[in-house]
Amino acid sequence: MTTMTMSKALNAALRDSMDADVNVVLMGEDVGQLGGVFRVTDGLRDQFGDRRVVNAPLGEAGIIGTAVGLAMRGYRPICEIQFDGFVFPGVNQIVTQLAKYRHRTLGGIGLPVVVRIPVGGGIGAIEHHSESPEIYFAHTPGLRVVTCSNPQDAYSLLRSAVECDDPVVFLEPKRRYWSKADIDTSMSVPLGQASVARSGRDVTIVAYGPTVDTALEAAEELATEGVEAEVIDLRSLAPLDLTSIFESVRRTGRLVVVHEASLSHGMGAEIAARVQEQLFYFLEAPVFRVTGFDTPYPPSRVEELWLPTVDRVIAAVRESVEH
Amino acid sequence: MTSVQTTAGPEVDEAAPIQLLSPEGELRVDARIDFDLDATDLVALYRDMVMSRRIDSEAIALQRQGELGLWPSMLGQEAAQVGAARATRTQDMLFPTYREHGIAWCRGVDPVDLLGLFRGTTLGGWNPRDNNVNVYTLVIGAQTLHACGYGMGVVRDQVVGTGDATVDTAVLVFLGDGALSEGETNEAFVWSAAMGLPVVFFIQNNQWAISAPFSTQSRVPAAQRGAGFGIPSVRVDGNDVLACLGATRAALDNARTGGGPTLIEALTYRLNPHTTSDDAGRYRPREDEDRWRALDPITRVANYLRSSGTDVEALDSRLAEESEALAVRLRAGCRALPEPSIEESFQHTYRDMPSELQRQLRVAVSHPSQSDEEQS
Numbered sequence: 129m130t131t132m133t134m135s136k137a138l139n140a141a142l143r144d145s146m147d148a149d150v151n152v153v154l155m156g157e158d159v160g161q162l163g164g165v166f167r168v169t170d171g172l173r174d175q176f177g178d179r180r181v182v183n184a185p186l187g188e189a190g191i192i193g194t195a196v197g198l199a200m201r202g203y204r205p206i207c208e209i210q211f212d213g214f215v216f217p218g219v220n221q222i223v224t225q226l227a228k229y230r231h232r233t234l235g236g237i238g239l240p241v242v243v244r245i246p247v248g249g250g251i252g253a254i255e256h257h258s259e260s261p262e263i264y265f266a267h268t269p270g271l272r273v274v275t276c277s278n279p280q281d282a283y284s285l286l287r288s289a290v291e292c293d294d295p296v297v298f299l300e301p302k303r304r305y306w307s308k309a310d311i312d313t314s315m316s317v318p319l320g321q322a323s324v325a326r327s328g329r330d331v332t333i334v335a336y337g338p339t340v341d342t343a344l345e346a347a348e349e350l351a352t353e354g355v356e357a358e359v360i361d362l363r364s365l366a367p368l369d370l371t372s373i374f375e376s377v378r379r380t381g382r383l384v385v386v387h388e389a390s391l392s393h394g395m396g397a398e399i400a401a402r403v404q405e406q407l408f409y410f411l412e413a414p415v416f417r418v419t420g421f422d423t424p425y426p427p428s429r430v431e432e433l434w435l436p437t438v439d440r441v442i443a444a445v446r447e448s449v450e451h
Numbered sequence: 452m453t454s455v456q457t458t459a460g461p462e463v464d465e466a467a468p469i470q471l472l473s474p475e476g477e478l479r480v481d482a483r484i485d486f487d488l489d490a491t492d493l494v495a496l497y498r499d500m501v502m503s504r505r506i507d508s509e510a511i512a513l514q515r516q517g518e519l520g521l522w523p524s525m526l527g528q529e530a531a532q533v534g535a536a537r538a539t540r541t542q543d544m545l546f547p548t549y550r551e552h553g554i555a556w557c558r559g560v561d562p563v564d565l566l567g568l569f570r571g572t573t574l575g576g577w578n579p580r581d582n583n584v585n586v587y588t589l590v591i592g593a594q595t596l597h598a599c600g601y602g603m604g605v606v607r608d609q610v611v612g613t614g615d616a617t618v619d620t621a622v623l624v625f626l627g628d629g630a631l632s633e634g635e636t637n638e639a640f641v642w643s644a645a646m647g648l649p650v651v652f653f654i655q656n657n658q659w660a661i662s663a664p665f666s667t668q669s670r671v672p673a674a675q676r677g678a679g680f681g682i683p684s685v686r687v688d689g690n691d692v693l694a695c696l697g698a699t700r701a702a703l704d705n706a707r708t709g710g711g712p713t714l715i716e717a718l719t720y721r722l723n724p725h726t727t728s729d730d731a732g733r734y735r736p737r738e739d740e741d742r743w744r745a746l747d748p749i750t751r752v753a754n755y756l757r758s759s760g761t762d763v764e765a766l767d768s769r770l771a772e773e774s775e776a777l778a779v780r781l782r783a784g785c786r787a788l789p790e791p792s793i794e795e796s797f798q799h800t801y802r803d804m805p806s807e808l809q810r811q812l813r814v815a816v817s818h819p820s821q822s823d824e825e826q827s
Contacts, residue, residue: 197600
């Protein structure tokens with residue numbers, strides 16, 4: 129057990145992945161001497177050299193597109209995209225090439241590429257540095273989409289992502305980079321499984337990435353009112369661990385989904401649709417969603433009004449419980 | 452000396468494209484390129500071009516008969532493709548667009564396998580590792596970056612500059628004039644130059660990106676694009692198989708020794724419409740096509756062979772027989788291509804099928820398709 133920030137845990141996962149497999153190559157803007165703008169790759173270039181920690185030219189399509197070619201040659205590239213809002217020039221390569229190549233070659237060649245992206249707001253950043261692009265990737269067949277909410281999962285899920293033979297989009301909640309916890313580097317967490325972050329009998333709150341802590345905080349406050357909320361941390365957005373969601377909602381009969389991404393057509397919509405399909409007669413209340421709004425991400429001085437807050441989660445839970 | 456001018460682009464004022472064989476079939480010497488004619492099997496190159504053309508014309512016929520949904524013809528580009536492909540070694544990796552039927556032929560990809568993508572039986576058609584030819588890429592320019600990444604892998608595998616001809620490896624990526632405008636192509640130029648990658652960009656400037664003439668993509672010849680990226684570039688007569696072979700061989704040799712990327716612009720012409728669904732009459736004059744027809748890449752080799760004492764009529768009749776046999780095999784092979792199953796799509800989306808896809812597959816197979824119902 130060691131105490132680490134999420135950023136250090138990710139750094140440890142990268143180091144241990146590169147130690148374990150010489151074919152793992154790291155690529156991204158400023159990932160070398162600087163250690164990345166969030167220092168997630170700190171020290172790796174010194175340890176592994178510039179053949180394995182590649183300072184890429186400034187082009188996101190290039191980072192993903194060359195990773196595709198490296199993977200065809202037998203390597204396991206990990207790409208770092210500097211910020212969520214800058215992934216879009218690379219999305220063509222992610223959607224039309226990376227996600228489809230196994231299918232195109234009838235299973236003959238899979239591309240084990242990890243695309244790491246810092247995501248989400250709440251850090252007082254300028255435009256394009258606070259976005260939540262997960263649904264574009266979750267909607268794309270062939271991709272796995274994974275996110276972490278705490279240092280242990282950050283470490284263990286990133287290790288699993290690197291070992292996975294499918295392409296993985298790995299979303300790192302940037303406002304949790306500095307959250308600290310004890311982590312056990314021998315602990316393995318398979319991709320595709322949600323976790324129960326807090327047990328409760330009255331209502332299920334589904335969250336992922338940066339909003340898990342928000343949901344947990346709301347749950348603690350609700351407990352003082354006598355409402356015991358169960359918090360499910362999705363961890364895998366695609367494929368979605370519906371079994372864990374259904375198991376919880378079958379017991380509680382109430383569901384609130386929380387995410388930073390805009391409301392419409394989001395993860396919340398998907399989860400609500402699945403739950404009503406499977407658990408229609410178990411539901412005691414409509415499914416509620418607490419999310420960002422259907423506007424571009426606002427200027428940072430008002431971002432607290434845009435992001436799902438503890439208060440908004442509590443209000444949604446009350447509405448569900450009182451329904 | 453007959454030079455090849457772009458028909459739609461700006462007038463070219465730089466050095467003429469390298470030409471070793473004139474449209475009349477006369478040998479030329481060009482100081483920019485070393486070429487050992489004695490070591491070149493011109494009959495073999497001639498055969499490659501004739502057979503490639505036959506694959507192309509047979510596929511067009513199959514499309515007309517309703518056996519293929521679409522076919523992108525390579526008519527007129529035989530010299531560029533055969534010349535480039537015959538410059539490669541077994542270990543080299545090739546990244547085609549979707550029009551490189553002559554490349555596939557030369558590298559030993561079964562021509563029947565080219566048809567599946569256009570018949571709708573597959574999205575690929577062959578194993579890229581069997582002949583070191585990637586499956587066709589339809590998204591314009593996307594493959595240029597794959598070539599760079601593959602080249603990065605080649606460098607990391609230390610199979611560049613060893614001096615062993617059976618080991619040193621280069622990457623040959625094909626693109627057209629339209630791809631010059633894609634951001635990804637330009638990123639690939641940056642990557643390959645900055646990292647000194649063993650990648651050769653072979654641009655078949657066939658003058659047209661569907662209906663857009665070359666001048667829509669560039670105000671300077673494609674070969675001039677390389678300089679700004681620091682990539683040595685060369686312009687060749689793309690209808691001259693010897694120039695294409697010589698220039699590509701030199702570029703690949705340079706790449707294999709660690710000399711970095713080269714850009715080759717092969718000036719040629721897409722004699723047919725973009726695909727069988729296109730109507731070139733709506734955007735370009737017939738005289739343009741006629742002018743390029745007179746520069747036919749196969750005719751000039753026949754002219755040379757004849758003038759150097761080969762019995763071309765006997766050769767042609769042998770090749771007519773061989774290409775007819777190939778056409779028969781293509782027709783039968785096309786109709787015998789295995790029908791895809793919907794299960795395959797589900798099986799190959801991920802390495803292991805997620806439970807949700809297993810559920811959706813059960814839905815997909817529980818409803819007989821309309822065509823099944825019509826047959827029953």
